[in-house]
Amino acid sequence: MIIGTRSSKLALWQAEYIADCLQKQYPDLVVELKHIATTGDKILDTPLAKIGGKGLFTKELETEMLAGDIDIAVHSLKDMPTQIPEGLTLAVITERFDPGDCLVSNVYQSLAELPQGARVGTSSLRRKAQLLHVRPDLTILDLRGNVNTRLRKLDAGEYDVIILAAAGLKRLGFGDRIKETIDPALCLPAVGQGALAIEARADDEEILECIKFLQDEATRQSAAAERAFLAAVEGGCQVPVGVYARKQANGSLQVTAVIASVDGKTLLRDELTGDAAEATKLGQTLAKKLLAAGGLAIMQDIGLLLDK
Helix, strand or coil, rough: EEECCCCHHHHCCCCCCCCHHHHCCCCCCCCCEECCCHHHHHHCCCCCHCCCCCCCCCCHHHHHHHHCCCCCCEEEHCCCCCCCCCCEEEEEEECCCCEEEEEEEEECCCHHHCCCCEEEEECHHHHHHHHHHHHHCCCEEEECCCCCHHHHHHHHCCEEEEEHHHHHHHHHHCCCCCCCCCCCCCCCCCCCCCEEEEEEEEHHHHHHHHHHHCCCCCHHHHHHHHHHHHHCCCCCCCCCCCCCCEEECCCCCCEEEECCCCCCCCCEEEEEEEEEHHHHHHHHHHHHHHHHHHHHHHHHHHHHHHHH
16 A cells, blocks of 8 residues: 655654554555655745645645555645545544644743733644734744744744644654643634544545544544534635534534634634534534624635735
């Protein structure tokens, strides 16, 4: 089996993790990794929102899969567009690790400690808008590059703090650099954050059967609600949208979402709880509520800004 992967250390960790799971399940299986550079890896000096958002880290892998050059691709689920190319399928979503965002700093221990005007590094409009909503005094600076590059820029003094996904830091052994895990009540995570996605050819029954043991049903349901919300509001990296679904003790699914203006001055937040089997419908219904409550106007304004 040939697994397509980006070449960053985090992408390789993810692909190697899946390869290890496969080889434990099927000791005679030979697994190879094929490194593929994506558009998102090549363009590092421009904010993601200005070069197309989601799909920047998946398109080249999908092209090779459709051509038969790789069998599966391993992605961070948060990088996956809601629309999958014809002929491919989002076959597996693994158990979610840590969905949260976290603060990394060599000086400060928490957001509450940050002085007025502190320089905060993040490449995410979602994080920027939610942080500015509670701390409009902060100076948000763009931050691109892989995890190691971002940490190096922090250590060089370019930022006072940086905001990263906790899962990526922990997977790469940098968990000790986390100063604070940000409460989702303050900053909702990205769609699917903390989970891995395995994409495959839709008609490759042998491969689909081989990898289905990696599916985590609870995470799949949460991701279905989150991705349905995102698809309904048509939000990608260009729009500050956060959504987080989690199973409750009674088996129901709670979905919380936010749509915000880029400057954080306007922020709409709501939640729904319902049957986990109706995850997609829950996400769609919550999207309609937020769009009707003013989210549509926010997104129209952002669209006009991005067109200029």
